[in-house]
Amino acid sequence: MTPEQYLEIERKAEYKSEYFGGEMFAMSGASREHNILSTTLSGLLFQQLGGRPCDLYANDMRVRVAQTGLYTYPDVIVVCGQPQFTDEIVETVVNPTFLAEVLSPSTEAYDRGREFEHYRPVESLSEYLLVAQDRMHADLFTRLPDSRWLLMEASRAEDVLELRSIACRISMADLYGRVTLPQAL
Numbered sequence: 001m002t003p004e005q006y007l008e009i010e011r012k013a014e015y016k017s018e019y020f021g022g023e024m025f026a027m028s029g030a031s032r033e034h035n036i037l038s039t040t041l042s043g044l045l046f047q048q049l050g051g052r053p054c055d056l057y058a059n060d061m062r063v064r065v066a067q068t069g070l071y072t073y074p075d076v077i078v079v080c081g082q083p084q085f086t087d088e089i090v091e092t093v094v095n096p097t098f099l100a101e102v103l104s105p106s107t108e109a110y111d112r113g114r115e116f117e118h119y120r121p122v123e124s125l126s127e128y129l130l131v132a133q134d135r136m137h138a139d140l141f142t143r144l145p146d147s148r149w150l151l152m153e154a155s156r157a158e159d160v161l162e163l164r165s166i167a168c169r170i171s172m173a174d175l176y177g178r179v180t181l182p183q184a185l
Contacts, residue, residue, distance in 0.1 A: 001023070001024065006071065007086075007092070009024065010062075010071075011089070018072045018073065019071040019072075020068070030104065031133065033134075034104055038058060038075040040178060041131065042056060044170055045076065048166075054079065054080040054166055055078070056077070057076070057093070059076075060073065061073070061091065062091055062093070063099070064093070064094050065121070065122055067122070068118045074100065075101050076100035077093060077099055078096065078097050078098040078099075078166050079096055079097055080166060081095075095124040096125055097126055097166060098127045098128075098165050099119060099128050100129040100130075101115070103132050104133065112139075116141070125143065126142065126164075127140060127143070127166070131175070136155055136156070136157065136181060138170075139152075139153055140153075140154070142165070155172070156172060157173040158173065159171075160172070
């Protein structure tokens with residue numbers, strides 16, 4: 001199927017699907033922890049982005065990676081500056097500044113690997129955040145001036161993530177404050 005056919009079907013669908021290489025892939029539902037983490041992250045960013053020329057999208061905004069043809073739904077998207085869309089129906093952004101994914105058992109390997117491979121060529125993308133839902137842990141990848149990516153890990157309540165691309169700070173204690181994590185062994 002073509003991207004145009006995908007978009008025509010997706011715009012009428014009752015559930016979300018991603019698209020790559022001529023195929024649609026249905027997305028599964030999210031756990032309570034996943035929803036709390038993505039909502040909390042969105043809320044923390046929303047408070048800090050107020051008054052700045054950045055748009056925050058959570059869950060239902062699609063991203064198109066022009067270089068690879070991927071259409072996907074990150075959990076959190078921030079676009080600073082003028083957002084650019086694929087067409088006049090402003091539902092597929094092409095110039096994200098910051099992306100975040102809350103990791104699910106079924107998607108963690110993909111989010112860390114192949115999906116990040118798709119995202120890396122997006123010139124506007126400066127940071128990619130992966131948030132674990134089974135433990136207090138986040139990986140923040142920041143693009144360096146020479147296009148390499150630097151990893152910063154946070155896994156303690158007192159850790160703070162510095163999101164330089166969007167001038168925000170995320171306290172791990174705040175991010176995980178409402179999440180019930182499994183007991184460590």
